[in-house]
Amino acid sequence: xxxxxxxxxxxxxxxxxxxxxxxxxxxxxxxxxxxxxxxxxxxxxxxxxxxxxxxxxxxxxxxxxxxxxxxxxxxxxxxxxxxxxxxxxxxxxxxxxxxxxxxxxxxxxxxxxxxxxxxxxxxxxxxxxxxxxxxxxxxxxxxxxxxxxxxxxxxxxxxxxxxxxxxxxxxxxxxxxxxxxxxxxxxxxxxxxxxxxxxxxxxxxxxxxxxxxxxxxxxxxxxxxxxxxxxxxxxxxxxxxxxxxxxxxxxxxxxxxxx
Numbered sequence: 001x002x003x004x005x006x007x008x009x010x011x012x013x014x015x016x017x018x019x020x021x022x023x024x025x026x027x028x029x030x031x032x033x034x035x036x037x038x039x040x041x042x043x044x045x046x047x048x049x050x051x052x053x054x055x056x057x058x059x060x061x062x063x064x065x066x067x068x069x070x071x072x073x074x075x076x077x078x079x080x081x082x083x084x085x086x087x088x089x090x091x092x093x094x095x096x097x098x099x100x101x102x103x104x105x106x107x108x109x110x111x112x113x114x115x116x117x118x119x120x121x122x123x124x125x126x127x128x129x130x131x132x133x134x135x136x137x138x139x140x141x142x143x144x145x146x147x148x149x150x151x152x153x154x155x156x157x158x159x160x161x162x163x164x165x166x167x168x169x170x171x172x173x174x175x176x177x178x179x180x181x182x183x184x185x186x187x188x189x190x191x192x193x194x195x196x197x198x199x200x201x202x203x204x205x206x207x208x209x210x211x212x213x214x215x216x217x218x219x220x221x222x223x224x225x226x227x228x229x230x231x232x233x234x235x236x237x238x239x240x241x242x243x244x245x246x247x248x249x250x251x252x253x254x255x256x257x258x259x
Contacts, residue, residue, distance in 0.1 A: 003066055003076040003102060005090050007083040007109015008032075012194035013040040015115065020079075020107045027077035029069040031062060036081035036220075038195075045077070063096045070102045078104075083111040086135060087164055111135075112222050113162035116190035120200060124160045126234040129227050132159035138166040138173065151176035160226035167221040170209045177225060178205055186230030190222040191215070202229075 004023045009015035016024075021044060024030060030045040034053030045051050050069075054062050069076045084090045084106055097104050113135060117124050124133050134154055139145040154161065155177045166173060167189070177185070183206035191199040203211040205225065212221075 001070050001073050001075055001103070003069075003078055003097060003104040004107055005084045005088075005093070005104060006077055006079045006107045007085075007088075007111075008037045008041050008079050008081055009110040010082055010112045010115035010194045011036075011038060011192060011198070012115075013038055015110050015194060016041055017107060017109060020109065023075075023107065024077045024079065026075070028074040029065070029076040030079060031065060031076060032079035033081055037079050042077075042079060059092060059096070062093065063100075066093075066097065066102065067100060070100070080109075083109045086111055087137070112164075112190065112193050113224065116162075116188065116193045116200070116222055116224060119190070119193060119198070120188060120229075122188075122229060124226070124228055126228050126232070127237045129232055129234050130158065130160045132157060133162060134159045135162045135164070137164045138169045140165065140169060155180040158226075160228050161224065163223040163225065166223055167212065167217060167219060170212060170223075173223060173225075174205050174209065181205060181225060181227075185225060186227065188224040188229050189215075189217065190224060191217050192220050193222065 004027065006020040006023060008020065024042065024044045025046070028046065028049050030042050030049055030051045031054050032042045032051070033055060035055040042051055052065060066076055078093070080088045080090065082088070085108070090106070094104060113133070125131050134157065136149065136151070136154060138151060151173060158180060163173060183204065185205045187203050187205055187208045189201040189203065189208060189212055191201070199215065201211050201215060208223070
């Protein structure tokens with residue numbers, strides 16, 4: 001028996017991995033985060049499978065259902081949204097499973113920031129503009145940020161930022177980042193990326209609060225900040241430069257040496 005922590009992706013049912021879908025199709029037990037995982041994904045579970053929405057359940061109850069499945073020898077598809085490694089609350093579950101000696105594996109999924117970038121046809125890393133993507137959040141009621149991970153610190157990097165769980169904290173986001181990015185820095189608010197009601201708002205640090213208020217967005221949105229999100233000039237990378245030599249393409253180097 002094995003518990004499979006499966007990343008269901010950002011929302012669109014066809015963005016789950018082949019591996020994740022096949023596991024759901026074959027596991028006798030499916031526990032899924034119903035608030036963010038579409039029912040179309042868990043509909044792939046066997047007709048006689050035990051399928052439970054864990055959104056209203058607390059940790060002890062979830063682990064108890066897993067323990068019952070373990071005693072019965074039934075594999076469990078534990079389905080989370082996005083990728084399990086990012087704000088998935090999976091580590092605490094794994095810690096409990098370790099204590100109970102219940103085996104588990106992790107199946108990665110498509111994270112929301114990657115899905116949003118794809119929908120916008122945007123590369124988050126551009127030569128000499130940004131070569132780093134920081135996935136973060138802001139401190140709210142649930143928990144504070146570790147020392148050194150506040151936006152005032154991360155903003156010094158000038159990197160592309162993907163800020164989760166912060167749509168109600170826009171005043172702080174602007175105040176923390178404006179000194180480094182400028183009031184006119186491009187911002188994209190990605191609401192429910194890849195879901196049928198998805199919405200992408202292109203705005204700026206200065207304008208994002210008003211834009212979000214007009215759209216009446218209060219949850220399930222990702223804040224993306226950085227010059228790469230705007231109309232910015234950048235040079236071609238060297239990856240496909242005919243004059244650039246690397247281990248898989250050194251013809252140009254050989255020609256120059258011959259000359």
